[in-house]
Amino acid sequence: MxxxxxxxxxxxxxxxxxxxxxxxxxxxxxxxxxxxxxxxxxxxxxxxxxxxxxxxxxxxxxxxxxxxxxxxxxxxxxxxxxxxxxxxxxxxxxxxxxxxxxxxxxxxxxxxxxxxxxxxxxxxxxxxxxxxxxxxxxxxxxxxxxxxxxxxxxxxxxxxxxxxxxxxxxxxxxxxEEKAKATAxxxxxxxxxxxxxxxxxxxxxxxxxxxxxxxxxxxxxxxxxxxxxxxxxxxxxxxxxxxxxxxxxxxxxxxxxxxxxxxxxxxATLHRRTTTTYILKRPSSRQTLSEVVKKFGTFPFSLRQLEDEKAAKVGVVECVRGGVLRQYExxxxxxxxxxxxxxxxxxxxxxxxxxxxxxxxxxxxxxxxxxxxxxxxxxxxxxxxxxRSTGNKKNKSKKKKTTAGEE
CATH class of the missing domain: 3.90.230.10 (Creatinase/methionine aminopeptidase superfamily)
Structure with a gap:
């Protein structure tokens, strides 16, 4: 077989x-x-x-x-x-x-x-x-x-x-030769x-x-x-x-x-999940982290985006202290x-x-x-x-040229 x-x-x-x-x-x-x-x-x-x-x-x-x-x-x-x-x-x-x-x-x-x-x-x-x-x-x-x-x-x-x-x-x-020189x-x-x-x-x-x-x-x-x-x-x-x-x-x-x-x-209302592992003791903290992981992954979020804003303000405290969430000051x-x-x-x-x-x-x-x-x-x-130009010349002639030396 x-x-x-x-x-x-x-x-x-x-x-x-x-x-x-x-x-x-x-x-x-x-x-x-x-x-x-x-x-x-x-x-x-x-x-x-x-x-x-x-x-x-x-x-x-x-x-x-x-x-x-x-x-x-x-x-x-x-x-x-x-x-x-x-x-x-x-x-x-x-x-x-x-x-x-x-x-x-x-x-x-x-x-x-x-x-x-x-x-x-x-x-x-x-x-x-x-x-x-x-x-x-x-x-x-x-x-x-x-x-x-x-x-x-x-x-x-x-x-x-x-x-x-x-x-x-x-x-x-x-x-x-000129290209090689520029690259070097x-x-x-x-x-x-x-x-x-x-x-x-x-x-x-x-x-x-x-x-x-x-x-x-x-x-x-x-x-x-x-x-x-x-x-x-x-x-x-x-x-x-x-x-x-x-x-x-x-x-x-x-x-x-x-x-x-x-x-x-x-x-601090903006936070982001880190890669740190920490055993959270409070149920409110675990609930907050669970919602964060599900909704935002590792991207930044605001506490106002969580289901219960008041509960999130409490739950986030231990998460930040334990390093599982980072707060942006x-x-x-x-x-x-x-x-x-x-x-x-x-x-x-x-x-x-x-x-x-x-x-x-x-x-x-x-x-x-x-x-x-x-x-x-x-x-x-x-x-x-x-x-570098990819050959798309559409509207090229209509663009208004401005330089840093002009008012």
Whole structure:
């Protein structure tokens, strides 16, 4: 009798070498973009932040439910909707059960940061953009002054950082010798990256926010093995160099003040499951962790997303103390100045960088700064492409060219 061997299930390739992986990232990104646009429209003078965040998560859930129907694929929110007031450095999402913070409303003229994201099969995209809160029932105004300086500076700092992440020689042109020479160049160190971004910030009289961190993304992981830390504090340093085949969450934050950060006197409402194992003693703690694992996996969540917000506030305490959940401490500018933040999810392919989920490009007709970048090294880098042309010339001639040296 012939022996039979059990059928082996082929191992799934979850890297970007598998076209399905990139498709799932792009599907998640499309959802993130659509909801970001809707949430930005909700950011009006007098609106409560908690209600905007709840609406954002509702929209995320609705859009996620429309894709990959009937397939055995886990999908959900990769980052809850957060709306951070002017001086807040970190994502902010208050709770309805915290009476004072639940009444926090947006003020006309303040620069808010909107962050959210979706994930399909563990492939998460997160995006953060900025908006100046318009006056109620007023026509859209041109943004000038220091807010304009901050917005334009952050835009160019972000574009610069993305170009510094393109692997050396990947987009080189010319002879084989010239390409080999470009490839042989060393990637910029994280110290050099920080110095270049500080030059952009200085041109607009701003500061890079200390310890702003970009992470490599993996499946079910938004804080991978590599990270880039801008203007790191003592004892803090980044690790690794971006390479082809990787997905990153690229973050840039600038300040009109010191660029230094302090913890705020607010409840930590954002959490994330860790890989730590700990035997929880309280039934409320075990119930909270069980719900977190089922609903969010290892992606960040807000306590307001749990079934019983009041019970979650109690149950999360032992989970954090035991290390099975990590809480994100609310932080802001030490001197209360306005700060910015942009976060772009990118894929690094053989053709260069693809922006998966990205903030909107700055409309330089709507945001006008009287400052500009004059450093030739910076201008030269900003002129470089993020990716090689793939032959799609649609609307190419209609694009309006803007450079960092123009107002």
């Amino acid at each position: 012939a022996e039979t061997t059990p059928t082996q299930v082929p191992e799934v390739d979850y890297t970007l070498n598998n076209p399905d992986t990139l498709t799932k990232y792009k599907t998640a990104a499309a959802i993130s973009h659509k909801v970001l646009e809707a949430v930005t429209a909700l950011c009006l003078e007098g609106e409560k932040i908690v209600e905007i965040c709840e609406k954002g998560d509702q929209l995320l859930d609705e859009e996620i439910a429309k894709v990959y129907k009937g397939k055995k694929i886990l999908k959900g929110i990769s980052h809850p909707t957060t709306v951070s007031p002017s001086s807040h450095v970190t994502p902010y999402t208050p709770l309805k059960t915290d009476a004072v913070e639940a009444e926090t409303v947006l003020k006309a003229g303040e620069l808010v940061k909107i962050q959210l994201g979706a994930q399909i099969d563990g492939f998460g995209t997160i995006v953060c953009d900025m908006a100046v809160v318009p006056k109620k029932d007023a026509a859209k105004e041109v943004i000038t002054g220091r807010e304009a300086d901050l917005i334009v500076a952050t835009h160019y700092a972000n574009e610069l950082l993305l170009r510094l992440m393109v692997p050396q020689g990947l987009l080189a042109q010319g002879t084989d 160049k060393k990637a910029p160190t994280q110290s050099q990256i920080s110095d270049l971004l500080e030059k952009v910030a200085k041109a607009y009289d701003c500061k890079v926010i200390e310890n702003t961190t970009s992470w490599m993304f993996d499946r079910n992981e938004i804080e991978g093995t590599k990270k880039i830390i801008l203007t790191p504090g003592n004892g803090v340093r980044g690790e690794g160099v971006p390479e082809v085949g990787e997905v990153w969450g690229v973050e840039v934050g600038l300040s009109l003040g010191s660029g230094k950060v302090k913890n705020l006197d607010h409840r 609310p932080a802001g500018e030490t001197d209360g100045s306005a700060v910015s933040r942009l976060l772009t999810t990118i894929a690094i392919t053989k053709n260069g960088i693809t922006k998966l989920a990205a903030p909107n490009a700055v409309d330089l007709e709507q945001v006008k700064s009287d400052k500009k970048i004059e450093d030739e090294e910076i201008l030269k880098i900003l002129e470089q492409p993020l990716a």
